[in-house]
Amino acid sequence: MAPPAQLDDYQYDAASFQWISEKRAAPKLSSPTNTLRARNVRFTAACILQANGYHPPLVIPACLDDLEPLTVQHYLPRQLQPDIDWQPNFAKYGERVKRNKLRRAIPGLNTELPFGYPREISSPLVWSGPELREQGEDKYVFHLTPAEIREAEEALEAFKASKQSMSSISPLSFPLPNLGPRIASIANQLDFGCGFFVLRGFEPRNYSSSDNVILYAGIASYVADKRGRQDEHGNLLLHLIDLGSKVAPDNVRQAPYSNVAQPFHTDLGEIIGLYTLEQAARGGRSKLASTGKVYNELAALRPDHVHTLQKPDWVFDRFGQSPPYLTRPLLYRDAETNNITLAFSRRLLTGSKVSPRSKGIPPMTEDQAEVLDAVHFTAEHHCISLDCKRGDMQFWNNLALLHAREGFKDDPESGNVRHLLRLWLRRENSPWKSPEPLQGLLEEVYGENSGIAERWPLEPILDYEHVTTRRRSSGHG
C-alpha cells in the first residue's frame, strides 16, 4: 500500500483495504465541513489500519485546523514496531494472542500448512526435554575415562612439540587412536540422534590458556571437519564471559560479554561447540530445544504460524549498514531431506536494550510478533537445560536445535566466573545443510577465499568495539 502524497486526493476503500488513487478535488481545509471530513477520513482509515495491526497515533495533529494542506504524514497512522522486546514477556504474548484473535475475525486464519510442509516430523531429533531426561543423562553426557584423558594430553604435548600453527589442528596432527573413533561415533548423534552431546571429564584448571585452546580444537576436529570464522576479524574461537563494565558499560555491552539471559535463537554456525573453562556461581545453564518439536506443535495447533514463519518478509536489522535491513524467512524446509530448520537471531528482529532497533526500517507485523513469542515459549516448554560443568565440552546441531542461556551471577572471589570457549563448526558430509538464503552469510563463516587471516585468541578480547558492535548478524542472540 503505497502512501499517497496528500490524503485528500485519495479515498480509502474499506472493502479492499486499498488507497484508491483517483484524483479528487482537494478540499480547502479552512472550511469547517472539510476539516470535519478530513477528521472522518482519518478516523476511518485509522480504524481499518488498526484492525490490520497498525497503531495509529492517538493525538489528532493540530495542523488539522491550519491552512496548510494536510499531507499523509500528518494523519496517516504510522506503522510502529509492535510492543515486543528481546527478552520475551509471557503476559504481553498472551495479550497479543487475544488481540490478534479478534483482529483475525476479519480475514480468517490459514488452517492448512504451506505446500510441502509435513503435518508432523518423526525423528530422534524431535524430543521434549522432560522426556529426554527421563531416558537418562547417559543418552547425551559421555564420561571420558582416565586413559582417554591421558591420550588427549599426549596428543596435546605432541602437537605443541610439532610447532605447527593452530590452523593445522586435525586428526592427523592431534592423533587420538582410541578416543578419536569414540568421539566420531558419538558425534553421529548430531545428525541422527538427539542432536547434541556433552563430553565430560577434562579439568581445564590443569592446563594453560593455550593448552585449553589446543585441546578443545583437537577434540573438536573429531566432531566436525571444518571450523568457521565467528566475526569479520577472522576469530575462529571466541571467549564468552561477562567482562563487566571495565571494558564497556552494561547498556552497550553485547550479550556474549554480559551475564543477561538470552532468549531462544540460532547462531550462524552449523555445529556449535562450547567448552566450559569455569562455571558461574549461580545460573548460566545452556538451554536446548528441538526445532522439530517446536514445528510439530505449531503445525498441529497453529498452522497459520507456519505460514508466517516461512514467508520471506521478516525484517532483519543491519544496524547502520547498507542496505539497512534484509528480509528473509525464519523457517526453511529442505525439499530433498524434509529437514526443517529455524534460523534467526531475535535481537535482529526486535532490537534489544544494547541494540535498539534502527529507526526508519519496516516494523514487524503483529502476526510476526505473536509467532516469534510462540516459538520462544514453545521451545521453553520443551527444552532441556544443561549444567555446563567445568570441563564440559558440549556440541549441538544448530540447524536442528534452538538454544538459549540462563542469566547468571559470577563470584570472582571463589573463582566461579563463567568462561566458555565457542567454536562454529561444519560437518561436510552431514545431511543437514544450511538453507539456501543463508549461503551468502555462511560464505563469510566457512568460505575458503576470504583473505582474512585466522585468529585464535587465547584470552578474552578486551576491546570496546569488539564487545559493543551490534552489527554481527548472529552470535549475539
Ligand SMILES: [Fe+2]
Ligand atoms: Fe547463540
